Amino acid sequence: MTRDGDNVERIQLAHGGGGRMTAELIESVILPALGGGDAATLADAAAVDVRGQAAMTTDTYVVQPLEFPGGDIGTLAVAGTVNDLAVFGAVPRALSLGLVIEEGLETALLRRVLESAGRAAADAGVAVVTGDTKVVPRGAVDKLVVNTTGVGEIHPGAQLGFDAVGEGDKIVVSGALGEHGLAVMACREALGLSAELDSDCGSVAPLALGLIERLGDAVRFMRDPTRGGLAATAVELARGTGRDVALDEAAIPVNPTARAAAEMLGLDLLTVANEGKLVAVVGAEAAEQARAVLTEQPAGAHAAVIGTVRERAEMPVVEMTTLAGGRRIVQMPYGEELPRIC
Amino acid sequence: MTRDGDNVERIQLAHGGGGRMTAELIESVILPALGGGDAATLADAAAVDVRGQAAMTTDTYVVQPLEFPGGDIGTLAVAGTVNDLAVFGAVPRALSLGLVIEEGLETALLRRVLESAGRAAADAGVAVVTGDTKVVPRGAVDKLVVNTTGVGEIHPGAQLGFDAVGEGDKIVVSGALGEHGLAVMACREALGLSAELDSDCGSVAPLALGLIERLGDAVRFMRDPTRGGLAATAVELARGTGRDVALDEAAIPVNPTARAAAEMLGLDLLTVANEGKLVAVVGAEAAEQARAVLTEQPAGAHAAVIGTVRERAEMPVVEMTTLAGGRRIVQMPYGEELPRIC
Numbered sequence A, B: 001m002t003r004d005g006d007n008v009e010r011i012q013l014a015h016g017g018g019g020r021m022t023a024e025l026i027e028s029v030i031l032p033a034l035g036g037g038d039a040a041t042l043a044d045a046a047a048v049d050v051r052g053q054a055a056m057t058t059d060t061y062v063v064q065p066l067e068f069p070g071g072d073i074g075t076l077a078v079a080g081t082v083n084d085l086a087v088f089g090a091v092p093r094a095l096s097l098g099l100v101i102e103e104g105l106e107t108a109l110l111r112r113v114l115e116s117a118g119r120a121a122a123d124a125g126v127a128v129v130t131g132d133t134k135v136v137p138r139g140a141v142d143k144l145v146v147n148t149t150g151v152g153e154i155h156p157g158a159q160l161g162f163d164a165v166g167e168g169d170k171i172v173v174s175g176a177l178g179e180h181g182l183a184v185m186a187c188r189e190a191l192g193l194s195a196e197l198d199s200d201c202g203s204v205a206p207l208a209l210g211l212i213e214r215l216g217d218a219v220r221f222m223r224d225p226t227r228g229g230l231a232a233t234a235v236e237l238a239r240g241t242g243r244d245v246a247l248d249e250a251a252i253p254v255n256p257t258a259r260a261a262a263e264m265l266g267l268d269l270l271t272v273a274n275e276g277k278l279v280a281v282v283g284a285e286a287a288e289q290a291r292a293v294l295t296e297q298p299a300g301a302h303a304a305v306i307g308t309v310r311e312r313a314e315m316p317v318v319e320m321t322t323l324a325g326g327r328r329i330v331q332m333p334y335g336e337e338l339p340r341i342c
Helices: A020-033 A073-087 A108-122 A179-189 A205-218 A229-241 A256-265 A284-295 B022-035 B073-087 B109-124 B179-191 B204-217 B230-243 B255-267 B284-295
Strands: A045-048 A054-061 A090-102 A127-136 A142-152 A172-173 A219-223 A243-248 A279-282 A303-314 A318-321 A327-330 B045-048 B054-061 B092-104 B127-136 B142-152 B170-173 B217-225 B243-248 B280-281 B304-312 B318-321 B325-329
Touching: A020 A108, A020 A127, A045 A090, A045 A127, A045 B073, A054 A073, A054 A090, A054 B092, A054 B127, A054 B142, A073 A090, A073 A108, A073 A142, A073 A205, A073 B045, A090 A108, A090 A256, A090 B054, A090 B142, A108 A142, A127 B054, A127 B127, A142 B170, A172 A229, A172 A284, A179 A256, A179 A303, A205 A219, A205 A279, A205 A284, A219 B318, A229 A243, A229 A279, A229 A303, A229 A318, A229 B045, A256 A303, A256 B092, A279 A284, A279 B054, A284 A303, A284 B073, B022 B127, B022 B284, B045 B092, B045 B127, B054 B073, B073 B092, B073 B109, B073 B142, B073 B204, B073 B217, B092 B109, B092 B204, B109 B127, B170 B284, B179 B255, B204 B217, B204 B280, B204 B284, B217 B230, B230 B243, B230 B280, B230 B304, B230 B325, B280 B284, B284 B304
Parallel strands: A090 A127, A243 A318, B092 B127, B243 B318
Antiparallel strands: A045 B054, A054 A142, A054 B045, A090 A142, A172 A279, A172 A303, A219 A279, A243 A303, A318 A327, B054 B142, B092 B142, B170 B280, B170 B304, B217 B280, B243 B304, B318 B325
């Protein structure tokens, strides 16, 4: 890798041409970071070992800044896609990694975020099997865009879907809300918080698959409440099932630093993105066991039962009993409160 | 969709927030263009029907301009990924589509390129099963970045790989070289060509899978010569097999308008990207049949046998007998001759 005037290694346009310099970038930066051996590890296409029914999901990550308290775009890109598979009831089996790099990006930064991606993939027990690298002229993207697509194997015990949800089912969340979105915003806005606020970005696969293995078809529906937060997930649940949803604000776990940050930024914690939380709908009789199963893992230590699915309704709504004992309707967030959060 | 002052519908940042406006964009623009029914068609994750051994490939597309003679980023994004599966010997089964849209992009342009993607997918007999849409502030990407990831089913008759290639095997190409890269460059540079030059962007899956079905294990290796062109593919073949490769320039099909454009731009046709061509290595006895099988389809009408795999070598090279009867070494292109070509 060549260095420029300030003695910093940077990605050059020529690293994207499909020739010798592309091979050098892949062999000296990308593969070592992902823990791969030879170039064949990131070939144009790869065989994937899936038994039974396959599942597929994709996400493109544009978070800014690329590194934030508690994670970076590499961790996020792996965790986010692993999580979409897990809440679909699928065991992650293979990931693809597509990079679009702005020329001039510091090679060291690229290496760090790829190392994070490699660690996150190893932790999730999934391999990056194929990839693609484009380098574009300055201004054509802002530093780095990462796509990860995941293929998984649907767990034979997973019986998930809106159709499986019934009256009286309970809503369980694996921990405190809003930490990802607020950590990124606090870092961007340089809020003077009294305590460090870390993104929760990480895999929920052990939580989600743990629930399926232990509770079977008592698990009706799962989501990771990312963009739009718990509010979007709860409204999606109400619309998808055609049933009212009741949330209990007092039961929702919240990190006090996140609450303070949300107040400073004028944001509703319910609408802020999470990147390492699981929302599960489970049969009423299994709710306490679900909470207990989640709390067995550090990532689920603050799991709580936060709501109930109600009867069918013409125009199903999400209603929350507030801390003050009042009631408010939780709405689908309208547009973009926090651009480039994931 | 709202209109701005000049009465043009444009994508707004709020279309990416994961809320109501995202749902509106997906339901009013993305799904209709892709021929999908309801929103479930582009859920966060989807089940994929794969029997036997699965294959996976990914590519991110940053071509500029988004629409060019003979295609657009939508056609390209589908064809490119379908082609990577096909040359791997896999029948395409499912695609994911990840969009990163710059706010302010004209909605009509987005609709056009998605309709192209939908048509290309239908033509290739593959469904877009899952997607992701991000909208970023002005300047964070240049208009539109598209990732497609494909999952396919490896054809049971495919026995492809460098190991399968032997001395005397023949190299067949499905048609004329360099049309994609040159069509995009000619459009960007407003070259005054005497005839229209269209990109070749399109699926090579029927060609590749046709060869496997008709010739079986006489097909040893396949590639679509995209970035780096035939030069990169031939050098990759030489290195991967550890064998010299001989090309015959007189046999290589060339479109005269492409040749003129390459001369005007000072480019070597061998290094220019193709997006709808197949390079196959086949047993010598099957070479003529392979050519004939390719010519049965319009996309392979100009197929030709253009070279031979030679004996093992310490430092394997690609040597081309030129039109003038001389010889030259074909090298791996070094860097980026044509940024944002795919």
